Amino acid sequence: MKLTGSEILLRCLVEEGATTVFGHPGGAILHTYDVLPEHPIRHILCRHEQAAAHAAEGYYKASGKVGTVMVTSGPGACNTITGLTDALMDSMAIVVFSGQVPTAVMGCDAFQEADVVGTTRACTKHNYVVMKTEDIPRIVKEAYYISRSGRPGPVLVDLPKDILMGKAEFKGYPQEVNIRGYKPTLNGHIGQIRKAADLIAQAKRPIIYGGGGIIHSDAHQELQELVEITKTPITLTLMGLGAFPTDHPLWLGMLGMHGTYTANMGMIHCDVMIAVGSRFDDRVTGKLSEFGKQCKIIHIDIDPTSIRKNVKVDVPIVGDVKHVLAQLNQELRKVERDWAKEFEEWHAEIEEWKRRHPLRYDQKDGAIKPQYAIETIIRATEDKDPIISTGVGQHQMWAAQYYRSRRPRRWLTSGGLGTMGYGFPAAMGAQAAFPKDLVLCIDGDGSFQMTMQELAACVQYNLPVKVFIINNRYLGMVRQWQELFYGKNYSEVDLAVHPDFVKLAEAYGATGFRVERPEEMKAVVEKVVSTPGPVVVDVVVDREENCFPMIPAGAAIRDIIDVGDPIPEKLFQGIR
Amino acid sequence: MRDKDGKRRHIIGMLVENKTGVLARIAGLIASKGYNIESLSVGETLDPTVSRMTLVVRGDDWVIEQAVKQLNRLIDVIKVSDLTDEDLVERELILIRVNAEPTFRAEVLRIADIFRAKVVDVTPMTYTLELTGDEDKLDAFVELLKPYGIQEVVRTGKVVMVRGSKAVTKRYQEKLKQAAGKEMIVVAQQEEGNGQDLLR
Numbered sequence A: 001m002k003l004t005g006s007e008i009l010l011r012c013l014v015e016e017g018a019t020t021v022f023g024h025p026g027g028a029i030l031h032t033y034d035v036l037p038e039h040p041i042r043h044i045l046c047r048h049e050q051a052a053a054h055a056a057e058g059y060y061k062a063s064g065k066v067g068t069v070m071v072t073s074g075p076g077a078c079n080t081i082t083g084l085t086d087a088l089m090d091s092m093a094i095v096v097f098s099g100q101v102p103t104a105v106m107g108c109d110a111f112q113e114a115d116v117v118g119t120t121r122a123c124t125k126h127n128y129v130v131m132k133t134e135d136i137p138r139i140v141k142e143a144y145y146i147s148r149s150g151r152p153g154p155v156l157v158d159l160p161k162d163i164l165m166g167k168a169e170f171k172g173y174p175q176e177v178n179i180r181g182y183k184p185t186l187n188g189h190i191g192q193i194r195k196a197a198d199l200i201a202q203a204k205r206p207i208i209y210g211g212g213g214i215i216h217s218d219a220h221q222e223l224q225e226l227v228e229i230t231k232t233p234i235t236l237t238l239m240g241l242g243a244f245p246t247d248h249p250l251w252l253g254m255l256g257m258h259g260t261y262t263a264n265m266g267m268i269h270c271d272v273m274i275a276v277g278s279r280f281d282d283r284v285t286g287k288l289s290e291f292g293k294q295c296k297i298i299h300i301d302i303d304p305t306s307i308r309k310n311v312k313v314d315v316p317i318v319g320d321v322k323h324v325l326a327q328l329n330q331e332l333r334k335v336e337r338d339w340a341k342e343f344e345e346w347h348a349e350i351e352e353w354k355r356r357h358p359l360r361y362d363q364k365d366g367a368i369k370p371q372y373a374i375e376t377i378i379r380a381t382e383d384k385d386p387i388i389s390t391g392v393g394q395h396q397m398w399a400a401q402y403y404r405s406r407r408p409r410r411w412l413t414s415g416g417l418g419t420m421g422y423g424f425p426a427a428m429g430a431q432a433a434f435p436k437d438l439v440l441c442i443d444g445d446g447s448f449q450m451t452m453q454e455l456a457a458c459v460q461y462n463l464p465v466k467v468f469i470i471n472n473r474y475l476g477m478v479r480q481w482q483e484l485f486y487g488k489n490y491s492e493v494d495l496a497v498h499p500d501f502v503k504l505a506e507a508y509g510a511t512g513f514r515v516e517r518p519e520e521m522k523a524v525v526e527k528v529v530s531t532p533g534p535v536v537v538d539v540v541v542d543r544e545e546n547c548f549p550m551i552p553a554g555a556a557i558r559d560i561i562d563v564g565d566p567i568p569e570k571l572f573q574g575i576r
Numbered sequence B: 001m002r003d004k005d006g007k008r009r010h011i012i013g014m015l016v017e018n019k020t021g022v023l024a025r026i027a028g029l030i031a032s033k034g035y036n037i038e039s040l041s042v043g044e045t046l047d048p049t050v051s052r053m054t055l056v057v058r059g060d061d062w063v064i065e066q067a068v069k070q071l072n073r074l075i076d077v078i079k080v081s082d083l084t085d086e087d088l089v090e091r092e093l094i095l096i097r098v099n100a101e102p103t104f105r106a107e108v109l110r111i112a113d114i115f116r117a118k119v120v121d122v123t124p125m126t127y128t129l130e131l132t133g134d135e136d137k138l139d140a141f142v143e144l145l146k147p148y149g150i151q152e153v154v155r156t157g158k159v160v161m162v163r164g165s166k167a168v169t170k171r172y173q174e175k176l177k178q179a180a181g182k183e184m185i186v187v188a189q190q191e192e193g194n195g196q197d198l199l200r
Helices: A005-016 A027-038 A049-063 A075-079 A081-089 A133-148 A161-165 A190-202 A212-216 A220-230 A261-269 A321-333 A344-356 A370-384 A394-402 A423-433 A445-460 A476-485 A501-507 A518-530 A569-575 B022-032 B061-073 B102-114 B135-148 B168-179
Strands: A002-004 A020-023 A042-045 A067-071 A094-100 A126-129 A155-160 A167-169 A206-210 A234-236 A251-254 A272-276 A296-301 A315-318 A387-390 A439-444 A466-471 A511-515 A535-540 B008-017 B037-044 B050-059 B077-082 B088-099 B118-122 B126-133 B150-155 B159-162
Touching: A002 A005, A005 A027, A005 A133, A005 A161, A005 A167, A020 A049, A020 A423, A027 A067, A027 A094, A027 A155, A027 A161, A042 A423, A042 A445, A049 A067, A049 A075, A049 A081, A049 A094, A049 A423, A049 A445, A067 A075, A075 A081, A075 A094, A081 A094, A094 A133, A094 A161, A126 A133, A133 A155, A133 A161, A133 A167, A155 A161, A190 A272, A190 A296, A190 A315, A190 A321, A206 A220, A206 A261, A212 A220, A212 A321, A220 A321, A234 A261, A251 A261, A251 A394, A261 A344, A296 A321, A370 A394, A370 A439, A370 A466, A370 A518, A387 A394, A387 A423, A394 A439, A394 A466, A394 A476, A423 A439, A423 A445, A439 A445, A445 A466, A445 A501, A466 A518, A501 A511, A501 A535, A511 A518, A518 A535, B008 B022, B008 B061, B022 B037, B022 B050, B022 B061, B022 B077, B050 B061, B061 B077, B088 B135, B102 B118, B102 B126, B102 B135, B126 B135, B135 B150
Parallel strands: A020 A042, A020 A067, A067 A094, A094 A155, A126 A155, A206 A234, A206 A272, A234 A251, A272 A296, A296 A315, A387 A439, A439 A466, A466 A535, A511 A535
Antiparallel strands: A002 A167, B008 B050, B008 B077, B037 B050, B088 B126, B088 B150, B088 B159, B118 B126
């Protein structure tokens, strides 16, 4: 049976299970949109292609299923670049299908033409331009396989108009993939795993430093087993949050630039560091020349290029975290050791840090402290097991600090790229994956305004995302850096003019609330949760609250500034 | 040989998919490290769907190690090895158009003879010479001809083959057969050249 390229593409998507598509039509992809309604695919018309890409990321992170985006050529495809780069940095599996001008005029500066494959080469895991209609099934199959397997990442498929309109015999969606240049390693090398087990068995002060890889490979149970067997304290990166229950006694909190004092102290006082699915980002390591000098490092990661990229490690293990941890746990169960007793001193030291340096803030009468607002949102909704997304900035770090969760894939945030505007569309994508779940977006006033046009899509498709704008009328994190490192020169951070967010929500057909007093906070959160449809809450907070603890950029972890610590003038001059 | 800053010349051998855009991916990756490709040669292998690429880049060992791993990560790259420390046969081809005026015409020819270069084009005032050899030989040849006035030089870039009895493609095919159906197990750090032996 001969079908057009568009029909073949959509049939392949249905076969792949990609039945939710975030997209925006346009000239070059119109032929596909023409037959889209005939297929069992739910299309969500995003108002901007960047948001479509972030929505696909949110969909993937929450559900574990590859997110799908469909856009037109030129501007449509170019608008996805922020989303593609974000997905590449945070290992999010999304596939973007972009229309392209007909092959006959490619390279001739045709209307809405851009060299999309050339432009996205550096921000995708892999990309394709389809030059024959009959290649579509194979390329779609490969695109999804590459996107989700190994270290997940974004894949772009560029589809020239004549290829979509041309006809070819459709012989069905391929069952198998064989790409000779791409064979991800799953199992760890057993010799290396034994070395790691030996190292852990002799440790006196070990720590686990886990990252997003645990979530991508669904290895949270294996991780918990590792903690239970060895009684090793654990910290997670921003991307790893959710991989370990936050109410566990061995939980240290998030680490890194705005991580807890305890987690960061753990990193510089340990003798064995077990890095699991994490990549030694500069926000975690601080000054590299002082990082990890006192300890042996075991590094488990599926991506060989992550290993030895920033930090020299003693025992590298390439493999899927889930497989490797299962193998490692098996080795560690054979070790005869009273772990709890051996680590008594280490645990006591950690308890002392926790006791003396907890996260804290001072909520007096008057203005709402942003930390109080965020902690209230998280605690008041905890029993509903919400999916929480964030924008980027101070509110993101506070949300991460006060985050409470017992299971993975409920936390969506932009880590590597730090993309303002990520939170709201990502929440929309997660809500599309789980229509009945409570999805919250804790956003900043700056971040929200970068993608707030998606309120229209949320209302149109009844995606009842609840947005809390932590509104300090500043680009808060930038202002904090200016206060600390640039002599309080608040250059271009004052968001002096805001829309009335309550009226804005109402203008879109959503519900709006405003809260200005701390004593109202809890009641408003409860009201929001019980309000059907999308809701925007304008949480007016203290303007100049700073986010601590903080390890200044470029400083060593030991230079951490805890809540209430004096700001060391000298240190900052050096950094500036 | 290392520079003052610890950089040295690396020879990277690759088997890649023979299709459009592959060279752009590889060049883009090297460029993102801020390194310049000193020479590059590409040609089809016995299997017409696979190309062999030989790349010469100057850089420090650690960055090159990263680059090799990242090249390996490219979907269109089938195999990469840093061949710098291998026992290699290396060859390059050079074409030189050199002044050959009557007063020293014979001399130029004598130098060409010593190097076993071929004269491939003759005019009353010039010779075009062809020579194959390793880099040192070619450099010496160019030096010796400089006094006569070189008009133009074209070099192909290096091609290399690891010494020994077994062919690359054969070993590669055997390895593929072994790998089919089961996951390949590789240690990351390739301490003793583990995983790098495919190109030998």
